[in-house]
């Protein structure tokens with residue numbers, strides 16, 4: 171215990187000294203973040219060679235506290251780029267790390283995830299987007315769908331089929347694709363809640379240079395799983411959307427702008443999580459709190475939400491202490507989805523007839539309606555609830571895997587949707 | 591330590607789990623549940639000699655080991671796992687808790703060492719036939735009689751009330767709510783048939799039973815409230831231990847039972863049920879652990895955390911028990927199968943100290959002033 175305390179105090183002193191020397195609100199945002207990335211304090215758990223300091227997870231909150239104290243801005247964190255960074259760090263070549271990691275940390279580049287297709291969503295490995303090596307480059311043809319933020323993205327994480335004779339999971343490869351090229355066409359899809367944060371992406375003779383395959387040809391499924399694991403872990407409901415600081419110096423303004431652009435596709439994400447934070451204040455404000463039935467429903471929701479939060483914190487504490495992940499670590503996404511659905515139901519009860527309305531004149535300036543129409547996404551995006559349950563049953567509880575008729579034969583012989 | 595256990599605590603849990611697995615196999619649970627007492631002096635004495643169970647949380651000054659509330663909750667979780675038939679909850683949680691919270695220095699010094707050694711078994715009698723879990727329902731009256739007091743009235747649903755040596759009783763005096771200690775043998779008492787045969791209940795009748803005031807005349811409301819908060823957290827921890835055991839047993843059964851040419855664990859509806867069970871049990875565990883640490887650390891919102899833990903455990907344990915019977919199919923409905931033992935504890939514990947509805951209401955009252 172005392173040793174750990176010692177090193178914590180040591181790290182605290184070190185980061186404080188570094189900030190005292192280096193943090194300067196007069197710098198430009200990218201200039202500051204470049205300096206921060208090179209120091210390793212921006213991503214302290216990363217390898218020393220790549221913008222990190224190889225520190226244990228437990229030091230992250232300590233370091234973040236010191237940044238808050240100093241009012242210092244951290245590296246960019248919003249969006250798919252964090253998944254891109256984790257994936258490239260795990261499987262990328264030095265060249266890829268050099269080209270992409272720094273610009274992810276500075277917030278200059280935005281990314282998207284090109285996994286789902288019209289014919290394959292839950293069954294990600296059923297992708298039929300085709301990548302062929304022609305001459306000295308990969309040529310990609312196919313269609314992706316539900317691609318969040320594709321309209322903003324500079325780069326895409328692309329899953330494509332490179333071998334049709336191999337079994338399903340072994341014929342895939344993983345690429346980094348330049349989204350700003352003529353072969354990539356993005357068209358927005360309007361969602362049931364009226365927003366349009368996801369897109370269709372048409373790939374027509376789109377080009378990927380040979381050095382932009384991640385890992386080896388045929389190893390795309392392994393790499394995809396790294397991305398998906400990070401996505402699931404991040405869905406535990408603990409992370410709040412960053413707001414930025416309203417201090418006057420220019421760098422804070424630049425950060426606010428960066429956040430506003432990066433967050434644009436995610437504006438409604440708090441609503442899809444059910445806005446549990448609004449439930450009690452609204453129950454009090456509307457007087458619904460005095461209805462014993464509503465009180466019970468609010469109580470049920472709050473108990474569940476607190477339990478989910480405690481569980482996510484247990485998972486995080488285990489990670490920080492370097493313990494192997496226990497069952498609590500796999501439940502966050504499913505629990506968040508159950509909580510969100512319950513919250514939508516309680517918001518309806520609290521709002522009563524007012525739940526008939528939408529738009530600025532409606533309850534909480536339209537937020538209640540937005541919640542009711544956004545929550546259905548939470549149990550689909552990033553892997554449906556059913557798929558989460560399969561994963562928990564198979565990987566945590568060791569139950570038999572789903573029977574599949576499609577994993578042994580060549581993919582070309584596998585029955586599939588006729589779309590596109 | 592709200593979200594993790596120390597290495598010492600993990601080691602404590604592990605050694606206790608091994609010990610209790612040996613001391614309290616289901617065969618032993620079945621043997622003791624068929625007795626009227628529900629537990630045996632000899633076995634209780636042996637467990638206290640070997641593991642000092644009853645002493646763990648009692649301060650060293652009163653003959654205990656002076657560990658924290660969290661350690662006590664770890665013990666309860668492990669006891670709940672094996673359905674230990676012993677007067678631990680009645681004596682070490684309820685009676686010791688009441689004496690610690692309400693007793694004078696001299697009373698603690700006089701009463702706690704016996705409880706800590708296990709030689710004296712205590713319990714707390716507060717609920718009456720009305721079934722109210724709070725102090726408001728108290729009608730038992732106490733009047734002065736020379737240096738002592740006399741009690742008239744009744745108490746119901748008293749855990750181990752027919753076997754306890756020392757009974758702490760909640761009553762009313764002219765000054766208000768007060769706690770008393772009485773000699774168990776001086777009370778007219780009988781065991782009642784409970785839905786859960788592994789934890790016995792009694793009804794006590796008091797007709798001028800001599801009693802000693804515990805703490806201050808009219809001063810019991812505060813201490814009693816704290817005892818109830820602690821008891822709810824203790825019970826929640828015991829419950830999540832039982833729920834986890836049920837979940838694991840049902841999983842093991844599903845992996846072994848074959849129907850339609852394969853193990854039933856391979857059917858997706860079974861897999862999804864098991865995933866939901868894991869989630870419900872883990873969420874309730876998190877709340878039970880959090881509440882234990884919150885009380886240990888003296889948090890201001892300890893009572894809210896306690897109600898969250900009890901509400902979550904009440905629903906998760908019973909739901910797990912329902913699923914567990916279902917997963918076992920016809921055999922799950924038999925007396926020979928073990929599942930019903932935990933099902934009955936789940937049902938009784940759901941009700942004991944207030945069900946989920948009551949605790950949600952308590953939480954709401956604490957969170958929303960005046961609402």
Ligand SMILES: Cc1cc2nc3c(=O)[nH]c(=O)nc-3n(C[C@H](O)[C@H](O)[C@H](O)COP(=O)(O)OP(=O)(O)OC[C@H]3O[C@@H](n4cnc5c(N)ncnc54)[C@H](O)[C@@H]3O)c2cc1C
Pocket residue numbers: 282283284285286287288289290291292293315316317318319368547550551552553554555556557560572
């Ligand atoms: C808001 C939002 C944002 C998204 N962003 C992205 C993104 O940025 N990039 C990206 O690649 N994708 C994205 N997606 C797509 C998302 O990952 C898929 O929608 C999801 O994985 C489900 O796939 P699907 O839509 O094809 O449904 P299907 O896979 O066709 O599923 C239909 C139904 O069948 C069930 N089902 C399927 N297989 C099984 C099984 N084995 N067992 C039991 N039930 C099963 C599903 O649970 C579901 O209920 C996004 C989706 C949403 C809603």
Ligand SMILES: Cc1cc2nc3c(=O)[nH]c(=O)nc-3n(C[C@H](O)[C@H](O)[C@H](O)COP(=O)(O)OP(=O)(O)OC[C@H]3O[C@@H](n4cnc5c(N)ncnc54)[C@H](O)[C@@H]3O)c2cc1C
Pocket residue numbers: 847848849850854857858859860916917918919920921923
């Ligand atoms: C009170 C009572 C009275 C009864 N009376 C009679 C009687 O008079 N005559 C008689 O012949 N029988 C009788 N039965 C037996 C009853 O029909 C069986 O218990 C029942 O059909 C389940 O079979 P099982 O017990 O073998 O469980 P199993 O078939 O082993 O089932 C165990 C679990 O696996 C699940 N499961 C099994 N197969 C699948 C699948 N394909 N997909 C998803 N889940 C699956 C089940 O739903 C269950 O949850 C009685 C049972 C009870 C409880």
